[in-house]
Amino acid sequence: MLLALTWVTQYGWTSQRVTSLLAFSLVMLVAFLFAEQRAIEPLLPLRLFRDPIIAVSSISVFMLGVGMFGVILYVPLFMQGVLGVSATRSGNLLTPLLMGAVVGSAGAGQLIARTGRYKLLAITGSVLSTFGMFLLSRMDKNTTNGEVLRNMIVAGIGMGLLMPIYTLVVQNVAPVAQMGAATASTQFFRSIGSTVGVAIFGSVLLTIYHDDFQRGIPAKTPALLLEQFQEPLRLVQIRPRLEAAVAKYPGGPELLHRLFENVRDALVHGLHAIFTIGTILMVIGIVVNLFLREIPLRKRAAPPPVD
Numbered sequence: 001m002l003l004a005l006t007w008v009t010q011y012g013w014t015s016q017r018v019t020s021l022l023a024f025s026l027v028m029l030v031a032f033l034f035a036e037q038r039a040i041e042p043l044l045p046l047r048l049f050r051d052p053i054i055a056v057s058s059i060s061v062f063m064l065g066v067g068m069f070g071v072i073l074y075v076p077l078f079m080q081g082v083l084g085v086s087a088t089r090s091g092n093l094l095t096p097l098l099m100g101a102v103v104g105s106a107g108a109g110q111l112i113a114r115t116g117r118y119k120l121l122a123i124t125g126s127v128l129s130t131f132g133m134f135l136l137s138r139m140d141k142n143t144t145n146g147e148v149l150r151n152m153i154v155a156g157i158g159m160g161l162l163m164p165i166y167t168l169v170v171q172n173v174a175p176v177a178q179m180g181a182a183t184a185s186t187q188f189f190r191s192i193g194s195t196v197g198v199a200i201f202g203s204v205l206l207t208i209y210h211d212d213f214q215r216g217i218p219a220k221t222p223a224l225l226l227e228q229f230q231e232p233l234r235l236v237q238i239r240p241r242l243e244a245a246v247a248k249y250p251g252g253p254e255l256l257h258r259l260f261e262n263v264r265d266a267l268v269h270g271l272h273a274i275f276t277i278g279t280i281l282m283v284i285g286i287v288v289n290l291f292l293r294e295i296p297l298r299k300r301a302a303p304p305p306v307d
Helices: 002-011 016-038 046-050 052-081 087-092 095-115 119-137 145-173 176-215 223-229 232-246 252-289
Strands: none
Touching: 002 016, 002 176, 016 046, 046 052, 046 176, 052 087, 052 095, 052 119, 052 145, 052 176, 052 232, 052 252, 095 119, 095 145, 119 145, 119 252, 145 176, 176 232, 176 252, 223 232, 223 252, 232 252
């Protein structure tokens, strides 16, 4: 599935290799579920998901993985490709997001320990994450660094509030004998969510970027120069070399400037689509968390059954 999503930007959704891989991934998913139902010691015990708390937590943590890595990976691209911030500085500007996540995670742990309640906290974290993602989706070429920092702090605190909750509630309801598998399942769905999110977001971004960039190419632009603009993720690194290479040609710097303005417009459009999709996914996360049942937390682990 990930390979199919990666090839979408190059071959399109209707190409045979993409549709074949997606169909094959669906067949393998069905085969995996079939095998797990019959395994004596399954990798992922499917009976765990009969518990509504584990089922809801798995969906929510999947959404969190998609949204969290969408922010972490593509905000630096916005700062570098749209705002013109250096790679080092854009990395430093991620610190507020990560610090917000740390503060939110620590705060969530303290609140749950003192109150024993987690549902309202999960809904609050989902709302903050959604609002932060919405603020990111409103960014454009006129956005200031301060606004980017504000948006990342809001999203980071929201995601930080959510991080410890799902592992805790899953451990709270899972049978002691399957505690390890239940705990690992939350990490699994978060990892799968982040991996799928990166693939989908990357496909959406590159598809929109290529369409927008092609429409704004000046006439008689050399094909060799255009080849350098196929991958927006590396443009910041190779820009000094491009500027040095075209400086010796008449009209070269002006042409390069127009192409990079075209890149900025295409990236704004593509990143807006990504953050909008992330906002929609976070809204779905709010709805899912409304179904998260709240039960008293265990004070200690239940004793294992005696044979």
